[in-house]
Amino acid sequence: MLPIDLGSGNLRKRLSDLKFLMSEIERxxxxxxxxxxxxxxxxxVTVFQQCKFAVELPAETEKNKKRRRGQLVLPSAATFLQRKKPRHSNGGLVSTN
Incomplete structure (x- = not known):
């Protein structure tokens, strides 16, 4: 399946979120x-149980409030984890050389 196979940008974004989460589990x-x-x-299932730490969210928010992890949806979890992950080892700068 390719992103172009999906009809809307929203569906393509959900596919991207799922791909990100799966890549974290595979890593x-x-x-x-x-x-x-x-x-x-x-x-x-066994491999996922051993690797689920890669996609777990903290129990508390940045403001020390209890996170409702059971109510989170896939896009929210993916967005949170993508923000926490450093993009590049050089501080987020992409070399043009």
Whole structure:
């Protein structure tokens, strides 16, 4: 599936959010040396349980209020995690050389 296959920009953004979250889980699996190819459903659940720390949100907000994690939707979680992740090792600057 390609982004162009989706009819609206909103659907493409949701696909992008899902792709980001999945890449975080895959990165965590690689760090733990877990195989992520040709898995059964039960193996997939096991790997996710071991790697879910990569997409967990803090229990409190920046203002020390309790976060309603059960009420968060996918776009909110993805946006929060993308803001927390550094973009580049050089402070966010992209080299043009």
């Amino acid at each position: 965590a699996a690689k760090e733990l040396n877990l195989s992520i190819t040709n898995m059964s459903s039960s193996e997939t």
